[in-house]
Structures are given as structure tokens and as C-alpha cells.
Amino acid sequence: MTSVCVFPVTGWAIDLFDSVEWQxxxxxxxxxxxxxxxxxxxxxxxxxxxxxxxxxxxxVALLLxxxxxxxxxxxxRDARIERRLTKxxxxxxxxxxxxxxxxxxxxxxxxxxxxxxITGVVTMDSDANIGASFPKxxxxxxxxxxxxxxxxxxxxxxxxxxxxxAHVDPNGSIPAWFSNIFIVDxxxxxxxxxxxxxxxxxxxxxxxDFLPTKTN
Numbered sequence: 001m002t003s004v005c006v007f008p009v010t011g012w013a014i015d016l017f018d019s020v021e022w023q024x025x026x027x028x029x030x031x032x033x034x035x036x037x038x039x040x041x042x043x044x045x046x047x048x049x050x051x052x053x054x055x056x057x058x059x060v061a062l063l064l065x066x067x068x069x070x071x072x073x074x075x076x077r078d079a080r081i082e083r084r085l086t087k088x089x090x091x092x093x094x095x096x097x098x099x100x101x102x103x104x105x106x107x108x109x110x111x112x113x114x115x116x117x118i119t120g121v122v123t124m125d126s127d128a129n130i131g132a133s134f135p136k137x138x139x140x141x142x143x144x145x146x147x148x149x150x151x152x153x154x155x156x157x158x159x160x161x162x163x164x165x166a167h168v169d170p171n172g173s174i175p176a177w178f179s180n181i182f183i184v185d186x187x188x189x190x191x192x193x194x195x196x197x198x199x200x201x202x203x204x205x206x207x208x209d210f211l212p213t214k215t216n
Contacts, residue, residue: 016147017165020045025184031191033184038167044179045167048187053159054198059152060113060122061206062197066092072193075186077104082134088113088210091130095140099181102174107131107143115211122211124150145169162191 020036027033034047062072069076077097081090095106107128114123128146136142146168153161164187174182197203 016167017045017047017149020047022047026188028188029192031188033188035183041167041169043167043169044183045165046183046187048164048191049161050191050195051155051159051161052195052198055204055206056120056122056152056154056160057206057208057211058198058203059160059162059194060208060211061203062194063124063150064208065203069094072197073186073190074193078106082108085110092126093134095137099178102178103172104140105143105170106137106140107146108134109146109148113210117212120154122152124148141171143168143171145171162194164191 016038020038022034022036025033025035030052031048031050034049035044036047038045066079066081069079075096075098076094078093078095080093082093083091085091089110089112092109092111093106094109096104098104108131109126109128110130111124111126114125115121116123126146126148128143131142131144147166148168149163149165151161151163151165153163155161166183166187168182170182
């Protein structure tokens with residue numbers, strides 16, 4: 001339901017990602033990773049994107065498959081729907097297994113899906129600002145400021161562009177070496193794993209109930 005473990009977001013400006021000046025940090029195997037400064041925050045935002053051949057339902061189904069999040073987001077230790085609000089909105093819990101010596105992080109996020117009926121773009125927005133209202137887990141740091149957005153964008157050539165935007169306040173200091181893993185290495189690897197899963201056919205027959213049914 002969310003990009004769990006690249007960490008779920010809002011409490012910050014609704015146009016946060018549109019206002020960032022992105023700088024390319026990695027461009028390999030048709031995947032690009034950008035980072036950028038966010039006004040008023042010491043934590044950088046990350047924008048990851050790739051183009052691939054896949055069905056829109058398949059990509060969305062993969063993102064909705066919380067039970068198998070670890071197959072592509074390796075830091076994901078647990079992800080589940082805590083409370084269903086509507087067909088396209090839920091409160092989602094996520095727990096990230098962070099490499100030692102950094103403490104694990106978790107959070108509760110309001111996750112909302114939307115579909116642009118004209119362009120066909122599917123968007124998922126995740127906002128962790130509700131996390132402080134839930135009981136805390138011993139030994140785990142609670143993230144309460146995190147914003148994540150996924151976009152699945154059809155192209156005129158019949159392919160899809162998959163985009164991920166994320167800005168996370170980890171609620172505590174983290175080593176510089178881990179910061180680079182968190183905002184460059186892991187997003188890049190996560191998109192590669194997603195692409196491999198989609199190519200494997202695991203989600204070929206997926207149907208998402210809130211997406212319009214295809215007509216020939």
C-alpha cells in the first residue's frame with residue numbers, strides 16, 4: 001500500500017516534490033536517481049524513475065502487495081493495513097529493518113490512491129504525520145514526518161514510467177554512510193527488483209478493483 005521501507009509522508013507543503021530542484025545522482029540500466037534539498041529541512045528528498053514494459057494493474061498490484069514488500073524493498077520487515085478507510089484510502093503500518101548500528105524505524109501513514117481518468121496516471125500519496133497518535137514499539141524509532149508518492153504513468157509508446165518521490169525525517173541522527181544508502185543505493189536497487197518481479201510474470205494476472213477495466 002505504500003513504499004514502505006523507503007518510508008512512507010504529508011504535514012509539509014502539498015507541492016513539496018514539485019518545488020525541489022533535482023540533481024541526478026545515478027543513471028544506470030534505465031533507472032535514474034535524483035536528490036534535492038527541501039526548504040526548511042536538513043534531510044534531502046529523493047526522486048527515482050524508470051521506464052518499463054508492464055501492465056498498469058501489475059505495477060499497482062505489486063505496490064499494494066504488502067505481504068511481499070521485502071521481495072523488492074529489502075529493509076521492509078513488516079507492512080500491513082492497520083485500518084481501511086475507503087476503497088482507495090487506508091492507514092498503513094510499516095517497520096523497516098535498518099542495518100546496525102542505526103535503530104529500526106517504523107511509522108503509521110495515511111495512504112491514498114487516485115486515478116486520472118484522462119491521462120491514466122495512477123498516484124499513491126503516503127503521509128506519516130499521524131504516527132505520533134499510535135502506541136510506540138520498544139527499541140524502534142517512530143517516524144512522524146515522511147512523505148512518499150508513487151506515480152505510474154502510461155506513455156504514448158505503450159510503456160510505463162514508474163516514479164517514486166520520498167522525503168523522510170528519520171527522527172534522529174544517522175551516519176553519513178547510511179544516508180547515501182538510504183536515498184541513492186536502496187531506491188535504485190528497489191526499482192531493479194521491482195522490474196525483475198514484474199518481468200517474472202508474478203503479477204501478470206493481477207486486477208486492481210479501483211482501476212478502470214480495460215476495453216478493447
